[in-house]
Amino acid sequence: MSEEIITFEKKLEDAKKVLEELSNPEISLADGMKKYKDGLKLLKEATKMIEEAKLEYTNLQSED
Numbered sequence: 534m535s536e537e538i539i540t541f542e543k544k545l546e547d548a549k550k551v552l553e554e555l556s557n558p559e560i561s562l563a564d565g566m567k568k569y570k571d572g573l574k575l576l577k578e579a580t581k582m583i584e585e586a587k588l589e590y591t592n593l594q595s596e597d
Contacts, residue, residue, distance in 0.1 A: 544579040548572050 551572035555565060
């Protein structure tokens, strides 16, 4: 079984979908809270990916 690698762009796309779903006035409180937590998790993972990319870039620049 191969593990799917989720890209930064995919995480942002998924977070946007969550935001759209949260904008629905018909959403229940329980569903809203679950989606909110899912959105925060996606954004935290995306932020971590950015920080790792910055660190890699900085390391590459210092090698010159």
